[in-house]
Structures are given as structure tokens and as C-alpha cells.
Amino acid sequence: MSQVGTAAGWEPTIVAFCCNWCSYAGADLAGISRLAYPASLRIIRVPCSGRVNPHFVLRAFQRGADGVLVAGCHPGDCHYTTGNYFTRRRYLLMQRLLEYAGVNPGRFEVKWISGSEGPKFAQAAREITARVRALGPNREMRDEA
């Protein structure tokens, strides 16, 4: 497929894993509220942010994603009581693993976005896109085509 072009030429690809109960609903609300954010962010629905295996994140980087966002319910509000606590702990480890592997940890982020926080979702999407755009295309981990 050809690269999607804008005036700037390159636009990053960002994979967002959103939990079904809070963040996916937050993204829905952003849409319902017609809040614009970069099209480069694409959502994969998971039941809980705790379902996101670090393997999935690494796979996204291998397949050429320039940034990865994991979004879940606020700590204490997890639909499954404790899932996002595991996400929170994995996030710190994940940052260090990426750094160790030579990937800029700025490409990876975890956010707590509730179903009522449409603006926060749109804002998070804008922020990570801007940051990843500044970092440039992911060349650290992507598989050679």
C-alpha cells in the first residue's frame, strides 16, 4: 500500500489498544462530540488494558507502527477490579524494555481515559501523534520489508 500522504509527506502510524469499558467508549464519545484528532491513530478493542500483552506492543513496532498507546480505565475504576493495576506495572517495565532494545520509550504510552472523557481521548491522540511525529519514523525495530 502506498503511504498516506499529507502536505508534510510522512504521517506516523499509531496503534491504540483501548479497553472495551472505558477508553473505547471514550473514543466513541470523542467521535460523537466531533472532536478531531489525527487519522494516524487506529484503535484495537480489547476487553481490558490488562489484556494487552507486551508481545502485542513489540509486534506493532516490528510491523512498522511508529507509536503505541494503551488506554484503560482509571486506577480503581477497572471493570474487572484490578486489570489496570497490572497494566500500570507493565508500563514501567515496558518503557525500560524498549529503551534497552533501542526504541525511544516516547513511542509508547499508557493513558487512563474513562468513558466520559472524550476530550481527553482526542487530546491524548493529538499529543502522542505530535510526539511521535517529532521522533520521526520508527526505524529502530521495524522488520525489513
Next chain:
Amino acid sequence: MRRIGVFVCWCGANIGGKVNVPAVVEAARTFPNVVYAEDNKYTCSEPGQAAIRSKVTELKLDRVVVASCSPRMHELTFQKTVETVGVNPFLFEMANIREHCSWCTPDKAAATEKAIALVRTAVAKAVMNDPLQPFPIPVTPRALVIGGGIAGIQAALDVADTGIETVLVERDPSIGGVMAQLDKTFPTLDCSACILTPKMVDLARHPKVRLMSYAEVEEVKGFIGNFQVKVRRKARYVDLKNCKGCGDCAAVCPVKVPSEYEAGLGPRTAIYRPFPQAVPGAFTIDKAERPPCVRTCPAGVNAQGYVALVSQGKFKEALAVEKRQNPFPSICGRVCNHPCETECNRGQVDVPVSICAIKRFIADTVYADGSEEPVLPASAKDERVAVVGSGPAGLACAHSLALEGYPVTVFEALPKPGGMLRYGIPEYRLPKAVLDREIDQVRQLGVEIQTNAALGKDFSLTDLKARGYAAVFIATGAHKGQSMGVPGEDATGCVDGITFLRDVGLGKPMDLDGRVVVVGGGNTAVDAARSALRLGARDVIILYRRTRAEMPANSWEVDEAVHEGVKLHLLAAPVAVTVRNGRVAGLKCIRMELGEPDASGRRRPVPIAGSEFDLPAEYVVTAVSQSPDTGFADGVLELRRGGIIAANPVTLQTSVPGVFAGGDAVKGPATVVEAIADGNRAANAIGLYLRAEAPEASAAALADQPQTGKPFTIPKDVAKVPRAVMPTLELSRRRRNFTEVELGLDAEAAMAEAARCLNCGICCECRECERACEPKCIDHSMQDETETIEVGSIIVATGFKPMDPVAYGEYGYRRYPDVITSLEFERMCGASGPTSGQILRPSTGKPPHTVLFIQCVGSRDEGKRGHQYCSKTCCMYTAKHAELVMDRVPGATTYVCYMDVRTPGKGYEEFYRRTSEEYGARYIRGRVAKVQPNGDGLRVRVEDTLAGRPLDVQVDLVVLATAMEPQADSMDLARVLKVGYDADGFFTEAHPKLRPVETNTGGIFLAGTCQGPKDIPETVAQASAAAVKAVALLSKDKLLASPIVSYVNETLCAGDFFCQPICPYGAIEEKELAERIAGRPVTRKVASVNTGLCQGCGACTVACRSGAINLKGYTNEQLLAEVDAVCLK
């Protein structure tokens, strides 16, 4: 190869206006496994759904992808559509190209590109989808309601009325909750009890309701339709079935504690019924953990029991309580070292209760008036028991055995019985007449005492056996004085303390003329010194090597000794006795200083080199230590270091079966009460031995019972009262005689002193209630019981508690008696309440002329002290309270300080209008800054924010409308139930608007104020709603559970169970797998998912290192396929 159909929706212009839909369809046709793609104007409409159905049939599609709105909108719609044409709903997949694409992407090209990527991703997942089947789970047709306030009562009645069995668990002794405490209810001013109590009775009589009062839910296992609930039924100590509720027990109970029902305004007894209309109507005994006095007493004497009875003037009964564990109260009341007083909780308020003096008072008083009720021994038994030694240990043992009916003979080496009580403790502390009286009481039980009969000299252990004694208790004490180990100790005029005191006790004529130096710092030394003074010594010095703080003697004895003129010579030790012509001429001493702490924790005295000095003296008494004289053991009895007898610490049995030993002979020098404790213990052990019960069982029966019961907290508002002072003999009358120094308390002082007791155990176990109860339904030995009940659904209705406003120091609650809470005011209004419905100022007991109500105490306060939320009921009940004041106190003025008046409810605004306009309550908008005492009343400073000026209002009574708070332990229950709670601790509903009575845990529903503040009508409505939800669930035979659950690939599972602790539902179980490896049978453990418990979060899948556990519907393979597809460029 799959056969996938893709249907792209225009959603009118919602998608079509931004996304080039035909281009998306075109792209979809190129994706692998896609055999068909088309676009529709509105896919969710009937023509759109019909198109899907016809293409599935026509093209034999096995999977369907719809690209349209959010799956949260229409996933279920399309799943049903494909199911009608034979496609499993879980083979359907959705691409969200509206909310996540067209609506948030202004650029058309970018939106189209994104839509294509999202469809590609959905197709990639669909390829990996497997058909899934929801599975049926059975339902237990029984409901549990937790909490018996109005919410719980209503919910239980509604469920039970449908014919479904209902269990209601209430943790208090009665159901009724806070509503039972209310006087009137707004806005109709209905009497709360009149509308509530009939419901309580209905509940108790309902054939489908099982009421478990005074019980708590401890553990919940299982899942929707199938819960196993462990309920702890707290010991009530009263037989629920037979109690007639007559109240004879409460009439005799000596313990008064604040009544919870009366909000602390009135007292209740330890055996109580919260209120007369309680359901069940049976009484309950309130027991806290064993009080410190009882816990600390070596003999476990029930000090709280006899102190409580003395406070009521029940001296005879108090003596009976004392004598349960201690046959010598009159002796111990004089000489006990009373560790109970050291631990007494009253010491944290002011000074400990003078327990020992009360003990002595009881015994002396009851003996004097002869009103003691004799305790009759049990029927006579055949086995004879010999007790060697007639000190406190021996006599206590003889006493207990005699009460059990055993014939006992006591052998005493000295001419009279009593041991150290007679020959160690001087008469000015323990008069011989007092001693003889209690020894005679032992004799009167049939105990024979043979004096001048020493073991090892006049008879042996073998002789005792030959004479037919079935068991022996050796309690020969520690009568051997230790020497100092310095030269010159054998000189005339030098004697050890034990011998000295024995000679005094034997009445040997002694005339001490000159100076007496007593060496040592224990009780023997002090007794010797004070005796020497009474025997005519000119001058008595106690020489002790450490400081006064380290002296092991009772501090009050040292005080008396100094008071009588004994001089303390501290930090000095003897080096040699100076001898002149065979007689003592003095002591050569050395000064000491304190060094490092030794094994006993006291600092070790170290001699200062070159500091020797001479202390002239005519007599030296060495009271440094004493040890048992166990020469009689003679290789038969095993001994330990220092000559003490080796005995099992629990059974007191020695190395010879049937021979028991206790007291100082086993412990080394100790106290009277420890000796009595050993005597009692030995009697129990001997009884068990003679009845030939298994020794292990005996050990268990004899071991200390574990500490149980709720902890006691010292009330905050206990007034300080000085401790009774023991009257003593004038100093001038103590010389040259052994008249008793302490004179004892009189009845008035003893009762006042007893009233200082805080009743830390709540029930004092005096057992007066047992005697008063005619149906005999009181059992103080009752234990908590747990029971597991099976239910299909749970309704949580645990209610709220009113906030304690003490954090709002500016309002002066607890500092000023005329500042009360709204619940206290409510009780004051109750016709059966502490003031019989009269509104009175607590300080004067007179009606208030002006009453000021402060609203929002703890509500709508974002500071640390309060809560952000509105408690919702306070505006209305305050209006009600203001009306009640003006109705009941003619001419009274009321002020209400408020932030906003909120009256949303039927008839509420009208009620408030009436209060302010017709009744004339004065509403002041503003928060109160300070409440201060002023003259006879209180001055309240408040800013009137409408007038924009500060006001000072002089009032007689201030009522605080305190916030509603979750129960203190609501979060613990939330964890047990696995339901959510909010930042304040209220349980959270599944959806604030659309699922207000459900929780996120299937099968558990909420009712009433445990979910958030609400008034009675709302609570009742929610309770009925929860009941309907529960009934809807319980009336099904089976439930269909979501198939999105974890599953284990047993071949890959390594059995390390990392998944287990991560699972919030405890759904992962261990399973034994039997296999054959290389022909040999092998078993190994693998994980297994309980699909009834699993909620499908997938946290376990990440924990698994071998990738053996996976989540159906969101497998690793499905998600990785999505990742691959979404990244494709």
C-alpha cells in the same frame, strides 16, 4: 480459505460525507478471504439487514464484517442478523468507521485511508474468529439480603412474597436500622416506628424468610446464580428460641454502657435488647475481649465482675464471683501485688481502679455480716489426694479438690498452716486472724490439715502411695534463704530474711536493740526492715545495690517503709560482715554504679574500685534470695537448676505420674496470686488425672483459652474521678506492735471506687442474669458459629452511618453538652427515648428557648474533614426538626443555617415552605464560623451571605445535621463481594442512569444508602427494584453465560500457576492430569478455568509464560492478526 462478506455503511452522510465509501468497498474486495463486498445507505435498517441475510445465503458466506458505527451501538443487532441465517454470532466482526473515523477526521482522504485500514483489520480478525456458544449455568432459587434496615426489610419481603426463599443477615441484634431510631418521618410526620415495626414483624413471621440476626457475612464464593456465602452467627449467649423477652436479666445486670440505639444519650445494660419493639425480641449479651484486669491476673480472677457488683451494692454476690477462682479474697485483698491494677484501662483516663482494696472490702464486709452463701461440694468421691505444703498453692488446690468432692489431706512441716502467708508475711500486713478465717473455711469443706509433718523427714512419697493417696500435689514453697556469700555471715546477729520472718511469725521473743541493716531490695527485705522497726530497732537501713527504681519490692511497701523511718542505702553492696567477739559489729560495703543492662533488663550494678566504707550495725538481715528446699526429692523427682521441681507447665505433672507440683517449689520465689493460680491449675489437672482422661485432652482443657471478642475502646468523654485513698494506721501507733497498717475502705468509698470501672469487657460475667432467668436460656459459654448458605442472588442493603462531627472543632461537639447531632435530637424526640420525647438542653435538663440547626456538617465540604457530596436528606429532616421544636416548646425560636435548601421530592417544597413561612423558622444562608459558650448558652457566629453581614446568635441548643457516610467497613464488604465502590466508599452501581440497582458483578444488587445518600421513599423504591432484579434472575432455571472466557491449552500448560494470583475472580483452579509418557503413567497439575467465575478480562493470558492460557473471542492470534493488519501500509 474463508468466505467473508463485507458490508460498508454510508450511515447517510454520517460516514459517506467524509469517507469515500465506494473506494472502501473496492479496497475490501482485494483483501484475502473476502469473497464479496457492497455498500448500503443504512446497514442497520431492515433493507440493510436483509441484504446481509440474502448474500450470506446466496454466496454461502461463513463470516460477515460490517463497517459502520461503534460495536457498542449495533454489534448485537448484526450478531442477531447473521444468526438467523446460520452464522455463529461470534463469526461476525465490526469496523467502527463512524465514531472512530468519519466523525473525528476532517480530511476526506485521510478518513478514507483510515476506514480502509479499519476494515482490513476487522477482516483480519474475522479470519481468525471461531464459533462460540454461550453455556448454561444452573440457578439456586434463594436470595440473600445483607442488612436489615428498611431497605433490606423491603427487599426481603418483596422477594419472599414471590415465593422465593430469602435469607436476611443483620449484624445487629435486631433489624430496623436507622429508621427504627427516628421519631417522625418527613414530609407527612408519620411516626417512624408505627410504619416500620409492622414490617419488621411481617418479616420475622414470613414463611419464606429466614432471619439471621446478630450475624455477619464473612466470605462469598461462587458466581451469579450460584453463590456460597459463609455467615458468622455471633454468640448471643441467649437462646433465641426460649427467651421470652421478659427483661428479668437486664434488671439485675450491674454493667451500664451507652446505648447505641439511644445514640449514646441513655445507658443500656450488658445484657440488652436494643429497643422494646426489637425483632427478634430476644436479649443479647454484649461481650468485648477479656478485660485487662482479668487477662493479667495469674489466677484469672474476674475482677471486673466483682467490681461491677460492688458498684451496685451487691457485696455477697461479689464475694461469690471472687471465690470462683480465688478462695482467699480477704488475704489477697491485703497482700496481692495486683498486676491487674497496673494494666487497668482506667489508668489511661486518670488512675487505675483500686481493685485490690475493693476485693478486701468485699471479703471483710461479707465475712463480718455473715451473709456469705455457702458453696456446697460436689458428691463425695473415693480417690484421696495428698497435698504437701499448706501455703497459698497447697490450700487453693485442696480447696478446689474438696469442692469437687475429693477427700484431701494437707501435710504441713511447720506447727501451723499457711506457709509463707503465716511465716513470711508479717502480721501488720496480714493479721493472723484473717489468715485463720480463710484457712478454716478450707477445713470446713472437709480438708484435713496435719501440721508438723514434713515430707522427707516424717514421711516419704512412697509412704503416701502406701497410705492410699491416688494423687499428690507438692507445694512446699521456697523457704531456704540464700546467703550473700561474703565472709563473716555466720556471726551471731546475722540471719537470713526468711529465717528472721519465720521466727517473727512463730512468735519467738526478740528484742532488737541497735541498728539493723537489711541487705536486699525485694519484698522479704522490706518486710524484714519494717518488722525490725516494730521489734524495737533503733535504726533500720535497707542496703541495696541498685537504685530505688530497680527494687523488686512492691513500690507502695517501700513507700510505707520509708514513711515509717526505714532508711534506704542505695547503690551499695556488702563485701564482708565485720565480726567482733563472734558478734556482728557492722558491714564492710562498697559503692556501686549502674552499667549495661543484664538479662533481666535492669542495669547491672558495677562496684566502684576503692569506694569501700564501713557501716556499723548490731544486726544484719540478708534478704538477697530464697530457693525451694527440695531435699525430699531424693532422686525420685526430677529437679531443675536451683533445686526447683521439674513439672509440665500446663499439667503441672512431675516426672512421677500422679505426682504434681506447683507454686514457688516449681517457679522459684513468686507471688501469692501466682501460687493460687498453680493450686487451681493443679486441682483441675488432678481431677482430669483421676478421671483417667487422655493427657492430651487434659493439656487442651488446662491451657489458657484464646483471647476472643471485639476490642474495647476507652470512651472519649470519661470524667476524671480521684482514686479512693486507703486509710492507714497513724505512724505513732505502729511502733512496738504488729497492728495492721491498712484499715480498709468503707462501703461508700468502695462503691464509689467500683463505679470508676470502665467495664472494659462490657459483660462482666458475674452471671447474675443466669440466676435471674427463669426459662434458663442464658449460656455464657456459647461460641460463634459459621454456616455456609447457598443463594442465587445477593441484595446488598448495608446502609449508612451518621458522620461523627468531632472533626469540626469550631462547632464544639463533645466539648459543649448543648451541641448535639441530628440523630441525638431524633432520639430526644422519641416518645420512648431517653427524655420521653421532651426536647431538653443536656446541660440543664430544661427546654431550650432558642434552637439553632447547622446544615451540611460534613456534606458539601471539599476540605479534608468532610465530603464533597450532598447528603440529600438533611434539608428536609432539619425542617422537620424545626417544626418539632416549635410544636413541643411553646414560644421557642428556631434558626437554620444553610447553604442551599434542597427540596426535590413529592410534598417536600411545600413542607419547607410551611416550616419557614407558617412556623416561622428563621433561615440564615451561611456557614457557621464558630460556636462558643456565652453566659448560660451558646453564641453562634455566622455570616448571613444574603444580607452580607456577620451575625451573632445567642442560642440554648445547637443541632448538627451530620453527613451520611458509608459504613466504616463498607470497603471490606465490597472486597468480599467483589463489587466496586467509589472514592467515598459507597458501592457503585453498574450504570448511574440505566442500571442503578445492579453492580458490575452479576447477580449482586444494591438497595438503599449503601449505594449513596437517599431518603426513605427512594430507599424503599430502590429496594423493590433490586428485589425485582433478583426475582427475575432467580425465577430462571438456567442462565446463559458469555462464552468470552479464558481456556487452557493443557499440552502447553507448565503448571506454574502465574495466572492464578492475577485473576480477580479466583476463577483459575488446579487440575490433575493423568498421562502416559514413554509408556509410564504420569500425573501433573495444570490450570483449569472455572467458566462460571471467569468474567473474560484476559489478565491471565498475559501472565502465562508458555502462552497456554488464552481468551476466547480475543485470542492472542486474533489480536496479533489485528496488529499486523492495522500496521500494514
